[in-house]
Amino acid sequence: MIFKETNLFAKKSIAGLLQEATDTNTPSLERTLGLFALISLGIGSIIGAGIFAITGQVAANHTGPAIVLSFIFAAIGCACVGLCYAEFASLIPVAGSAYT
Numbered sequence: 001m002i003f004k005e006t007n008l009f010a011k012k013s014i015a016g017l018l019q020e021a022t023d024t025n026t027p028s029l030e031r032t033l034g035l036f037a038l039i040s041l042g043i044g045s046i047i048g049a050g051i052f053a054i055t056g057q058v059a060a061n062h063t064g065p066a067i068v069l070s071f072i073f074a075a076i077g078c079a080c081v082g083l084c085y086a087e088f089a090s091l092i093p094v095a096g097s098a099y100t
Helices: 014-022 035-047 050-062 067-091
Strands: none
Touching: none
């Protein structure tokens, strides 16, 4: 079997992405999520349900009162990552995020 040579690490330019987004011949995605839905989705993805089930047991048996500080530090780190994605999304306002 002969494989066609492709460049797996090819990158599209920002101008090319914006041109594809404004092209009327290609199907496009509509932005339907609001601010509350996006915040809820982000919090649900970060926290999950398992954190509420196990954290209390672990904190009671194996940690001290500094567990609160570790949650604060983790929240600050997550906020920094969220701000990076927000800046990236405003820089390239097309559907697909980091995957296009």
